[in-house]
Every structure is written in C-alpha cells, then in structure tokens.
Amino acid sequence: xxxxxxxxxxxxxxxxxxxxxxxxxxxxxxxxxxxxxxxxxxxxxxxxxxxxxxxxxxxxxxxxxxxxxxxxxxxxxxxxxxxxxxxxxxxxxxxxxxxxxxxxxxxxxxxxxxxxxxxxxxxxxxxxxxxxxxxxxxxxxxxxxxxxxxxxxxxxxxxxxxxxxxxxxxxxxxxxxxxxxxxxxxxxxxxxxxxxxxxxxxxxxxxxxxxxxxxxxxxxxxxxxxxxxxxxxxxxxxxxxxxxxxxxxxxxxxxxxxxxxxxxxxxxxxxxxxxxxxxxxxxxxxxxxxxxxxxxxxxx
Numbered sequence: 001x002x003x004x005x006x007x008x009x010x011x012x013x014x015x016x017x018x019x020x021x022x023x024x025x026x027x028x029x030x031x032x033x034x035x036x037x038x039x040x041x042x043x044x045x046x047x048x049x050x051x052x053x054x055x056x057x058x059x060x061x062x063x064x065x066x067x068x069x070x071x072x073x074x075x076x077x078x079x080x081x082x083x084x085x086x087x088x089x090x091x092x093x094x095x096x097x098x099x100x101x102x103x104x105x106x107x108x109x110x111x112x113x114x115x116x117x118x119x120x121x122x123x124x125x126x127x128x129x130x131x132x133x134x135x136x137x138x139x140x141x142x143x144x145x146x147x148x149x150x151x152x153x154x155x156x157x158x159x160x161x162x163x164x165x166x167x168x169x170x171x172x173x174x175x176x177x178x179x180x181x182x183x184x185x186x187x188x189x190x191x192x193x194x195x196x197x198x199x200x201x202x203x204x205x206x207x208x209x210x211x212x213x214x215x216x217x218x219x220x221x222x223x224x225x226x227x228x229x230x231x232x233x234x235x236x237x238x239x240x241x242x243x244x245x246x247x248x249x250x251x252x253x254x255x256x257x258x259x260x261x262x263x264x265x266x267x268x269x270x271x272x273x274x275x276x277x278x279x280x281x282x283x284x285x286x287x288x289x290x291x292x293x294x295x296x297x298x299x300x
Contacts, residue, residue, distance in 0.1 A: 001125040001132070003037065003219050004199040004263075005086075006076045008135055010219075015068040016048070019061065023054050030225040037222070038200030040126050040154050040164035073134040081264035083142060088268070090145040092119040094276040096183075097285040105276070116274045120182070120189065122150040122174040126164055129153050150177045166202035166236075168210035168248070175210075195271055197263075201226065201233055204257065208236030209248040213271075214257035230259060 003009030017027045032051050036044040045058065054061055095106035096118045106116040123146040127135065132153055136143045152174045154164070163169045172191070179188045196207030196214045199222070207214040216234060218226075232238050234257035235250040250256050260266075268275055280286065 001123065001127055001135075002199075003079075004197055004217060005078060005082050006135055006139075007079055008073065008076050009037065009199070011069070011072045011076060015065055015072055018068060019054070019064055020052065023056070025052055025054065030221050034201060034222055034225050038126055038165045038198070038203035038206075041128060043162075043164060044126075069131065070134055073131065074137065076135045076138075078139065078142060080262050081266065085263050085266055086121075086142060086145045088266075088275045089119050089121055089273075091276050091278075091281060091286075092117070092273070094118075094280045094283060094286060095274075097283065105280075119273055120150075120178050121146060122152065122178050124152045124170045124174040126154040126170075128155040147181070149181060150174070152177065165200070166205035166209070168206050171196060171207055171210040171212060201238055204233055205236040205238060205249075208250045208257060211248075215260055216257060217260045217263055234259065 001008075002012065013028055013033065020027060032048070035047050039047070045062070049058055049061070056064075095116050096104060098104050099108075106118070108116075123143075125132065132151075152159070152170055156170075156173070158173055159169050171194070175189060175191060175194060182188065191211035192213075194210075194212040196203075196210070196212045198204050198207055198214055198216055199218050201218075201222070204214050204216050214234070214236075223230075226233060229238065231252050235252050235254065236257075237249050237252070258270075
C-alpha cells in the first residue's frame, strides 16, 4: 500500500528526517530506506536504529515518530493511476452478475485472449491497523474495494512474529482470505493465478517466494538506488531473507515479474484481465452487494 497505492513513502522519509535533523544526524539515504521498505515495523525499526544510532531510546523514537506520522499521514493521496486501477478491478464483479435471462455476464463476453471473469482482490500491507486507518481516512471509498475480511495488515495476529516480508506468509494468507470467502461453487484460486502489486524489494521477493506473478512499481529513487540489479529483484534473488530454499525463487528473465514506471494505463490484456465498460456501473445489479470483494491481485 505504502508507495504503491498511496504516496506515503515520502511522508515516512519526511518524518524520519525531521527526527534525524533534531539530533544532528544526516538525512536518511536511499541505501538504508530501501532496506526498510515493505518490512514489518519491528524489523524496519531494528535496521534503522542499527544505522542511525540516535541518542534516545527506541520507545522515545517511536513516540516522536508516531506523533509526526499521525499528523502528516492525513495528507496522503493516491499515486497516479491507482484510482482507475482499483475502480477497474472492482468493476469486474459485473461479470458475476446475471442478466434478465438468468445467464451470468461472464458467459456473454471475452476477447483478445482475455477471459471475462471477476477479479478478486485482497490487501496485504505491513502497515499496522492504526496507521492504515489514518492513511486511508480520506480515501475510505477508494479502499472499500478491499473487503474488510480480505485485508491483511502488519499487526495481523495470524502472521507469526518475524514472518513478515520478504517471507511469503502475508501473501499466502491474503490468498487464503480470498478462497475462504468465494461464492459456493467457485474454484479456489492458486498462487500461480495471482498477481502481486509491489513497490518494495522485500515485497517482490515475498511475492515470488509465494509462487505468484509480480508487478514491481518502485519509487523513482529506489529504482535509481538499485540500478543494475533489476533482474535479480524481479526474480526475487536479492537475498533479502538470507538463506532460502532455491525452489521458492524465480529465474532471471523468467517473465514472471515485470517492472512498471507507473500504474497508469495498466495493460490488462497482458495479464488476461477483461474490464467491463464503465457504463456497467449504472447496472442495477451493481448497486447490490457493493461490499463484495475481489482476488487474484494483491497490493502492498
């Protein structure tokens, strides 16, 4: 979510730099920030303190950081292309609706290699519940596309301590929340049918290790920081998680992960996704069960 759906990565940097400046430290370099992105709070904080060596306790640091974040997160806004992307994916629920003839719309459409079917989506983020609520307070309608029971947040008790990104647990749990809430008769979704949206390097590795395809849309400064390592990152072979089972990783240039500068004009056909026309939002059936969720795409 951070740095992928909302512009909160720059807000994180601002808040941290305000504290670093207060204690006479240099600003947070991207070489360090890149290691913090996507990780659960405790893991990220440990890495940060090992580098910053601030003259205050970790508790005092967190108190100051939280106060700054609670103020600045209120200014968060969607990144380019996000509102259309989530709107398009949400509208695919129209394919599951039935017409007056009792036939599902999905059985009447499909072209260009894309299959007319609903896209189910879930949110998998390292943000805690408290931070999520602040960041999305002005964007509740946008995030309503993610059903509450298909949201896996950073403090979710179902994820064991120390098992955050770059480990695959959060994405596998997100898939589980989807499969447990499918309509009767719907075929369970498999990892290889999933598409993870990520901005962080640890997140890409987590998605690849989960056996899922990945869309990597990093901050421009992160892209600059890792220049020359893009192929390793897309394969999940950066070693962010230390020693791992090789079979969980991708291969260089295997086509299972792709880099995008922005999420504008997303190429749905490339991933076999067929989005219904915008006017289908006016269909009476779309006004019903609007809390129905979506899945096969995960956002960080």
